[in-house]
Structures are given as structure tokens and as C-alpha cells.
Amino acid sequence: MHMWERLYASAFEKVKANIGNVRGVLLAYNTNIDAIKYLRKDDLETRIERAGKEETLRYSDELPEKITSVPQLLGSILWSVKRGKASELFVESCSTRFYMKRWGWDELRMGGQVGIMANLLGGVYGVPVIVHVPQLSRLQAGLFKEGPIYVPGVEDGKLRLVHPGDFKGDEESCIHYIYEFPRGFRIFDFESPRENRFIGSADDYNATLFIRDEFRERFDEIASKVDLAIMSGLQALTRENYREPFETIRGHLEVLNEKNIPAHLEFAFTPDETVRNEILKLLPEFWSVGLNEVELASIMEVMGEKGLAEKLLAKDPVDPIAVTEAMLRLAKETGVRRIHFHTYGYYLALTDYRGEFVRDALLFAALAAASKAKLGDVPSINEVVQAMGVPVNEKVKPVEGTLAEEYGMRGGIAEVDNYQLAFVPTKIVAKPKSTVGIGDTISSSAFVGEFALEVSF
Ligand code: AMP
Ligand code: GLC
DSSP states (O other): HHHHHHHHHHHHHHHHHHHGGGGOOEEESEEEEEEEEOOOOOHHHHHHHHHHHHHHHHHHHHHHSBBHHHHHHHHHHHHHHHTTOOOOEEBHHHHHHHHHHHHOSSEEEEEHHHHHHHHHIIIIIIOOOEEOSSSOOOOHHHSSSSEEEEEEEETEEEEOOOOOOOOOOOOOEEEEEEEEEEOOEEEEEEEEESEEEEEEOOOOOOOGGGOOHHHHHHHHHHHTTTEEEEOOTTOOTTTTTTTTHHHHHHEEEEEHHHHTEEEEEOOOOOOOHHHHHHHHHHGGGGGEEOOHHHHHHHHHHHTTHHHHHHHHSSSSSSSSSHHHHHHHHHHHOOSSSSSEETTTEEEEEEESOHHHHHHHHHHEEEEEEEEHHHHHHOOHHHHHHHHGOOBBBBHHHHHHHHHHHHHHHEEEEEEETEEEEEEOBBBOOOOOOOOTTTHHHHHHHHHHHHHHHHHHH
């Protein structure tokens, strides 16, 4: 059997056998509802003609800062289609929100990094999770899977953990409209080079990182119930509104670090440079960070590494030497102990500790990602094993060769500047059902999988 196929099979068995060792994971802060619309050419063209083609096309060249009109919405969708790139903007105007609602959706799905990870870790892997849900409407509650998934509430002064389905009350619905398109999607004279999506978020809570009272007042108690924490949702903040939530997060990280609970930051594309800089300053408090090439390049930019940033975006597959150099820069600058990079075709993890379990957790994550790409959801651990049938990405062979040549990598592991570098080629689903949430699936599976293997050693 091919070396990687063998490693895949044994990594899956190991993680599956040990994932039950994790006592609990805290997930904060962003949970929402994803209303997914698979775009149709005729429908979109008609809408653009009706809204005004000339004005709409303007936004397909340059994205607005936020969406305040229908031509801005349609133009931003075109911006993503033209480039095959993901983007997300806040929808401010209620008339545009109403337009999106009437346009409708094909599917309602759990959304937000936290929501997606909660259903995967709690609902599929059976790992207990405590989840921050800024607003818990009945619609939102219904999207949580069965399993050890809990939201905290305070009753008679006591902290109580309940499944979101048992939460009493009906709060607001935070809806993100996800416009998905396949590779080769044609509209006017554009053709999308890759499958991807544009997100318009009609959500006043996650956008400003609203943090619930239970998490402000009872954080210590909540944290004492978990082994690990994963944080995300800082990406939509702006220079005007980041200060207050950042103060709360800093406080939360202090509590986690006092209790020796490793915290992972799931970085997401953060358009505001001030906020990106502030995240960089917060990174020393995290154990681990997860990101893709666009996100890593955006961090290199604020670190003054413009050349590296450009190299990261220049090639497909992404140049692994540029990635490793960027990861080393980031690790040395912030002291973060683990950096998990994912891109189309391969993952890398740079850690200041060593062991095959780091690579094995990446392999497990790649199986989960393939299952998510294929079905749009990971329904059960059995579907994860089905992904073993998806072939390993052959286009990545030269990447492996380069790493072997440059760093003497063997079996996906090398030593670079006193760090361990772990590499895996991933399985790529040729016709994915949808693209949203794959990154979250990868990062949470790898981080929690790694810990499960590590504690079993
Ligand atoms: P993000 O850009 O953070 O949402 O993460 C997307 C990640 O999903 C990429 O970096 C790839 O590793 C992975 N991915 C995207 N498309 C596919 C696919 N068709 N099959 C398997 N993995 C995919
Ligand atoms: C962002 C979006 C959310 C989506 C998630 C997937 O958090 O706001 O709608 O579900 O990304 O990664």
C-alpha cells in the first residue's frame, strides 16, 4: 500500500480510539445560522439586470466596505465568482436583508466557527463541548445535533449546562446568507476558476462579537469543566468597536492560561488592519493558531513581510518553503507553540514539541474535511472513514519533494530551526457539495485529535 494510505488508515484508528479521552472543549464566540443558496446563472443574471447592471458591475471590481444596497450585494457576489475567492460582508440595510430573505435559500445549516465545531466535536465525535451562542432562537437551537453539546445558563445563582434544544427562550436569529457557486460557474463573460462562496451576514451580534453575561460573569467556572478551548469570531470587528470585546477575551485567556488549558485561535480573514494587528498582539496568549494561505499572507503584511506575503499567494499549490518561513516568523515573533496551516491540497503544522501524533491528527482532519466537502456535513464518524476512498492529491507530489530536499523531511516529519514541521497531502473531493465550514472542520479535528493522541501517550 502507498505510504500515505497506510498512514491515513492507522491515524484514523488511533484518533477514533482516543478521542473519548478529551473531557471537554470550550468553544467561543461565533455561532449563527447559514442560509445556503446554490446560485443559478439565469436567476442571478435577471436579478443583476433588474438592479442595474452598470452599477452592480462596479462592485465586482472593488468590494464595498459593507452592504447597504442590492447592487452592492449582487456586485459583491460577482466579485467572488470572478476570482473564485471567498468573501464576507456585513449587510447593514434592512431593505437588502429583506431582499435576501425573499430570494430565499436551498438549505439552512449550522454556521459560525463555533456552531460548526460544536456539531462536529459534540455531535459526531462525542466530545463534550460548552458553546457560546450569542443569540439562541428556536431556529438556531434546532440546528444543533444531539450529543454532549451544552450552553451555560444561570438559574437561582447557579451555573447550569443544558443542551441548546432545552434552552428556555427564543432570542433573535442571526442569519448569514451564503451564496455558493461551483468551479466553472459562468455569468456574463466571467467564469469562476474555483468553487467558493460569498457571505452576506445579516447579523448584529456576531459582527460586533457580542459576549453573553454568562460568559462574562461565570467564565472561571465554565473553564474549569474543560481541557481545551477554541476561539474564533474576531474577524468582523473594526477599529471602532474592537476594544471592549478584546478586553473580555484577554481576560478569558488569562483564566485559561492560569488553568493550563491550551487555547486555539481559529483565525479567519480579518479585513481591518488595526484589528489584525491587535490579534497579532494577542497571539502570545494562545497555544495554537489555525489559518489558510490568504490569512497567513494578511498577517505577514502587518508584520512588514510584504515579500513573503506575495510569495504565499503566487503559486498553486502554495509554495511550502514560503509557508514554512512565514510560520517560523510568526512562531518566533509571538511564541505561539503550534501553527496549523491548511491550503488546497496539503496541511503543515509547525510545533515547538515533537511526535508523530501531530502528523496523525492532521491526517484525521483531512479525512473529516473530505467528508465535509463531499456531503456538506459530517453526519457520522463512519462517513469520515468513507473518505479514505477519496484519492490523495497527486498535484502535491512536488510539494513533498521540495520539503524532503529543503528540510530532509521523511514520512511527513522534519526538524526546522528547533521546531518540528509536520506535513500531510490531503484528499481532494472533485465535486464538493459546498465549501463553507471546511476550514473549521480541519482545524478543530486536528487540534482536538492531537490532544486526544497526546494524552494517551
Ligand atoms: P478555509 O479557506 O479556511 O475555509 O478552508 C478551506 C480549506 O478546505 C482549504 O484550505 C482546503 O484544505 C479544504 N478544501 C477546500 N476544498 C476542498 C475539497 N474539494 N476537498 C477537500 N478539501 C477541500
Ligand atoms: C464565518 C461565517 C459563517 C460561516 C463560517 C464558516 O464565521 O460568518 O457564516 O458558517 O465562517 O467557516
